[in-house]
Amino acid sequence: MIDWSHAWPAMTAAFMASLVEFVEALTIVLAVGSVRGWRHAMAGAIGGVIFLTALVLIFGPALHLIPITRLQLVVGVLLCLFGMRWLRKAILRAAGVIGLHDEDAIFKKQTSKLNSLGHRDSAKIDMIAAITTFKAVTLEGLEVVFIVIATGAIGRNGQAGSMVIPASVGAAVAGLLVIALGLLIHKPLARVPENTLKFAVGVMLSAFGVFWVGEGMRFPWPGEDLSLAALAAAFLSVALIGVSLARRAAQRPQKAVEPEPAL
Amino acid sequence: MKAAITALQEVYGLFVEDGSYAAAIVIWLAIVCFVFPHLPGGGAWRGPLFFAGMAVILVESVVRAARAKSRC
Numbered sequence: 001m002i003d004w005s006h007a008w009p010a011m012t013a014a015f016m017a018s019l020v021e022f023v024e025a026l027t028i029v030l031a032v033g034s035v036r037g038w039r040h041a042m043a044g045a046i047g048g049v050i051f052l053t054a055l056v057l058i059f060g061p062a063l064h065l066i067p068i069t070r071l072q073l074v075v076g077v078l079l080c081l082f083g084m085r086w087l088r089k090a091i092l093r094a095a096g097v098i099g100l101h102d103e104d105a106i107f108k109k110q111t112s113k114l115n116s117l118g119h120r121d122s123a124k125i126d127m128i129a130a131i132t133t134f135k136a137v138t139l140e141g142l143e144v145v146f147i148v149i150a151t152g153a154i155g156r157n158g159q160a161g162s163m164v165i166p167a168s169v170g171a172a173v174a175g176l177l178v179i180a181l182g183l184l185i186h187k188p189l190a191r192v193p194e195n196t197l198k199f200a201v202g203v204m205l206s207a208f209g210v211f212w213v214g215e216g217m218r219f220p221w222p223g224e225d226l227s228l229a230a231l232a233a234a235f236l237s238v239a240l241i242g243v244s245l246a247r248r249a250a251q252r253p254q255k256a257v258e259p260e261p262a263l
Numbered sequence: 264m265k266a267a268i269t270a271l272q273e274v275y276g277l278f279v280e281d282g283s284y285a286a287a288i289v290i291w292l293a294i295v296c297f298v299f300p301h302l303p304g305g306g307a308w309r310g311p312l313f314f315a316g317m318a319v320i321l322v323e324s325v326v327r328a329a330r331a332k333s334r335c
Binding site: 063078084088089095143202206217222225226234235245248249 | 299
């Protein structure tokens with residue numbers, strides 16, 4: 001039985017993270033489709049979806065075979081690495097140390113690259129187009145699958161996989177939303193605030209990671225499940241401090257190295 | 264074979280971008296998992312201390328990356 005009142009953290013994290021990943025995959029599919037043809041682009045994209053579905057069907061049921069504390073620990077460790085990587089990059093983007101993620105720029109880069117690859121025989125499947133969309137959908141989709149498993153694998157009642165359904169609902173809603181918008185406007189979704197979403201997702205995934213490791217190690221969290229919200233707030237505070245410090249460090253002029261006195 | 268290696272590299276890239284940052288996280292996780300349980304005192308400090316270590320690693324890494332950028 002799903003406790004929906006406690007499902008929102010998993011559902012929100014999965015929705016936001018999946019939205020970002022689906023937007024990125026859509027940009028590539030649109031670029032390939034507009035340059036090399038929609039039939040070829042869709043063949044690769046559908047192939048990617050089938051591959052991911054097979055992975056989930058094969059490995060998903062195995063989650064129930066792993067003892068809960070082991071699962072919490074393994075998922076927590078992976079989520080710490082994954083979430084902290086997202087958060088670090090989001091902080092560096094917010095501080096202006098690295099460039100912001102720009103779907104329009106990625107779309108233009110992809111279309112010019114695909115245009116430079118020359119013509120293809122329209123009767124056959126264009127392998128360049130199919131492989132490009134297959135790779136994009138598989139890679140971005142793999143991140144979605146990991147996020148759904150990681151945020152939903154362990155429910156608060158200690159049952160493995162008890163939050164997978166709410167997390168899957170969050171990811172599915174994000175997927176349907178992006179597909180609908182893609183069909184409607186036929187352009188990259190550059191107005192989705194991806195950089196802000198990535199910052200928020202990095203905060204949430206890092207909080208989930210630390211929480212699951214702590215649960216796996218049987219740490220007595222103060223406030224129990226409420227500590228997940230406290231961890232998210234604490235990570236947000238640290239991330240904002242990180243943005244400020246990184247911005248200052250990037251702007252600080254380096255001391256000039258004094259020349260060695262001539263002997 | 265080449266495709267399998269590429270796929271593994273892509274999966275590795277999901278978790279590791281900056282080697283020293285990932286190494287610091289893994290080392291801290293190892294300390295949390297293997298050393299914390301043997302330390303004296305009640306367990307209430309373990310969670311907050313674990314978070315504090317992760318926060319320090321995060322801030323140090325972004326400041327280091329920003330300094331490296333300013334040197335370029």
